[in-house]
Amino acid sequence: xxxxxxxxxxxxxxxxxxxAVRELRFWLTDYRRTWRGSIFSSLLTPLLFxxxxxxxxxxxxxxxxxxxxxxxxxxxxxxxxxxxxxxxTTAVEESTYPVLASVKWVKTYQAATASxxxxxxxFHGHMLFVALRLxxxxxxxxxxxxxxxxxxxxxxxxxxxxAVLTGITFNAVIEAWAITRTKDTSFAVIFRFGMIPLFLFxxxxxxxxxxxxxxxxxxxxxxxxxxxxxxxxxxxGTATPGGALIHVGYLAGxxxxxxxxxxxxxxxxxxx
Amino acid sequence: MSAEPLIRxxxxxxxxxxxxxxxxxxxxxxxxxxxGFLGPNGAGKSSTMRMIGCVSPPSGGELSILGLxxxxxxPLIRxxxxxxxxxxxxxxxxxxxxxxxxxxxxFGLSRELIRERTARLLDFxxxxxxxxxxxxxxxxxxxxxxxxxxxxxxDPEIMLMDEPTTGLDPQARHAVWDRLFRxxxxxxxxxxxxxxxxxxxxxxxxxxxMDRGKIAAEGSPRELIERYSTPEVLELRFEPDRHQVAxxxxxxxPAERREVLADRILLYVxxxxxxxxxxxxxxxxxxTSLVRRSTLEDxxxxxxxxxxxx
Numbered sequence: 206x207x208x209x210x211x212x213x214x215x216x217x218x219x220x221x222x223x224x225a226v227r228e229l230r231f232w233l234t235d236y237r238r239t240w241r242g243s244i245f246s247s248l249l250t251p252l253l254f255x256x257x258x259x260x261x262x263x264x265x266x267x268x269x270x271x272x273x274x275x276x277x278x279x280x281x282x283x284x285x286x287x288x289x290x291x292x293x294t295t296a297v298e299e300s301t302y303p304v305l306a307s308v309k310w311v312k313t314y315q316a317a318t319a320s321x322x323x324x325x326x327x328f329h330g331h332m333l334f335v336a337l338r339l340x341x342x343x344x345x346x347x348x349x350x351x352x353x354x355x356x357x358x359x360x361x362x363x364x365x366x367x368a369v370l371t372g373i374t375f376n377a378v379i380e381a382w383a384i385t386r387t388k389d390t391s392f393a394v395i396f397r398f399g400m401i402p403l404f405l406f407x408x409x410x411x412x413x414x415x416x417x418x419x420x421x422x423x424x425x426x427x428x429x430x431x432x433x434x435x436x437x438x439x440x441x442g443t444a445t446p447g448g449a450l451i452h453v454g455y456l457a458g459x460x461x462x463x464x465x466x467x468x469x470x471x472x473x474x475x476x477x
Numbered sequence: 478m479s480a481e482p483l484i485r486x487x488x489x490x491x492x493x494x495x496x497x498x499x500x501x502x503x504x505x506x507x508x509x510x511x512x513g514f515l516g517p518n519g520a521g522k523s524s525t526m527r528m529i530g531c532v533s534p535p536s537g538g539e540l541s542i543l544g545l546x547x548x549x550x551x552p553l554i555r556x557x558x559x560x561x562x563x564x565x566x567x568x569x570x571x572x573x574x575x576x577x578x579x580x581x582x583x584f585g586l587s588r589e590l591i592r593e594r595t596a597r598l599l600d601f602x603x604x605x606x607x608x609x610x611x612x613x614x615x616x617x618x619x620x621x622x623x624x625x626x627x628x629x630x631x632d633p634e635i636m637l638m639d640e641p642t643t644g645l646d647p648q649a650r651h652a653v654w655d656r657l658f659r660x661x662x663x664x665x666x667x668x669x670x671x672x673x674x675x676x677x678x679x680x681x682x683x684x685x686x687m688d689r690g691k692i693a694a695e696g697s698p699r700e701l702i703e704r705y706s707t708p709e710v711l712e713l714r715f716e717p718d719r720h721q722v723a724x725x726x727x728x729x730x731p732a733e734r735r736e737v738l739a740d741r742i743l744l745y746v747x748x749x750x751x752x753x754x755x756x757x758x759x760x761x762x763x764x765t766s767l768v769r770r771s772t773l774e775d776x777x778x779x780x781x782x783x784x785x786x787x
Contacts, residue, residue: 218553218556228583234578234579235571238570311566312562312564313568315532315562319530319558319562320555320583320584321551321553321555322583476532476534477493
């Protein structure tokens with residue numbers, strides 16, 4: 206027989222990473238038929254914002270002086286914030302409906318767990334796919350921003366992995382929660398009352414110092430603020446190692462909590 | 478049959494909160510046999526299948542599959558299983574062939590091997606001409622056959638099939654049975670659940686009758702019928718207003734057992750024609766009468782007092 210199934214039976218299962226990559230390849234096969242439309246639709250909104258706010262509204266902001274935004278043009282201020290925010294929105298979309306579709310509507314998760322893959326492998330494989338999508342979207346967005354002259358430092362290249370980490374943090378936490386849902390009604394709530402306020406008030410469009418004093422601590426604990434702040438300092442060339450470490454540490458820590466939670470919730474949903 | 482069972486369960490239990498879905502069942506499955514779980518919906522068949530498929534940890538008792546512990550060695554066991562779930566889990570957006578490709582990759586098979594097997598398996602389930610088509614518009618029977626082909630991509634030693642033909646029309650069911658019968662001929666161990674007695678009779682070498690989480694009886698279809706029923710059954714139907722009166726009068730007709738159902742009266746006898754003559758001799762003229770051989774449905778009725786399909 207041609208396979209390992211009959212003659213030599215495997216005595217030990219391959220490590221989880223191998224299984225996660227198998228799940229990633231499933232998502233890539235699916236993505237092959239939709240990637241063009243998907244890149245277009247996830248970049249259209251942020252690029253419209255970049256044009257309307259950065260170039261349009263930006264001329265008004267620039268006319269009032271640039272002291273409050275660090276002495277740069279509004280477009281330059283805005284672009285890295287939007288980069289992080291774009292990573293968040295893509296990640297949140299990818300972590301909600303596709304999860305419920307995979308576990309409930311099409312049951313591709315169940316197809317995978319009938320094979321050697323375990324629930325955690327399915328979860329990690331989906332995260333790998335999201336990370337890949339985020340990398341692509343963020344790289345394209347940064348290239349457009351750079352072409353518009355909105356980037357001041359070569360360190361901006363490092364803003365791509367930071368934005369991807371920001372997205373992955375949201376991805377881990379929200380997927381861990383989405384897999385526990387049986388209906389999609391709560392997703393709209395997340396979009397309206399979670400994602401949009403974060404999008405508007407986490408230093409994407411204006412510095413956090415413009416917020417009322419009591420609101421600032423709230424911004425400090427949101428992952429998007431950490432992502433946007435670090436992307437901005439990298440893009441402007443003002444990042445410090447200490448600051449970067451705090452932001453990355455915060456995001457990575459939260460992502461780790463999300464992964465740990467997701468390992469449990471995926472198992473509970475798929476191994477009943 | 479080898480002496481070592483492929484699957485062995487002892488006092489196996491599955492609990493969901495306070496509800497006991499599987500209640501201390503014992504069974505063994507041997508290499509090369511077709512083994513069935515027959516029972517109505519909610520009997521605990523699917524819960525048992527999911528435990529064997531290593532996607533549902535047992536709540537108690539022992540379960541060994543291919544000599545391994547399903548909780549500790551899930552990936553190793555599943556690598557050697559082919560699973561046809563109750564509801565198809567095909568990727569509707571992908572083509573027939575892509576579904577097999579994706580699935581083969583889950584098992585870590587090379588592209589080349591998958592391509593080679595895909596050709597053979599699509600031929601086996603008679604879907605070769607649909608290889609490039611998207612799955613969504615395929616008929617229910619075609620999707621089911623594709624699910625079967627997909628479950629064979631890893632050349633499994635054991636096939637687990639949860640209600641393989643539920644929801645299919647008679648023609649599509651026969652097409653599936655035909656394929657499963659061929660698999661059995663090839664020596665694949667088949668384990669299936671069904672609430673169709675004809676499916677169990679056609680496909681299973683040996684089966685257990687399940688009811689409310691417990692195993693009510695075990696044996697080959699023929700053994701079960703011989704043990705729990707009579708060679709023939711006389712089915713009588715009367716006008717609704719005469720039904721009860723007729724049932725009382727029939728008490729004087731000799732029969733090993735009688736079942737008064739809502740719409741029919743069943744007499745379990747050795748010779749149905751003789752009994753029908755005796756019924757007529759009493760002056761009872763049924764609307765319709767039917768003499769037939771006993772089936773697993775009668776076994777189930779005898780064991781549980783209820784019918785399989787309701």
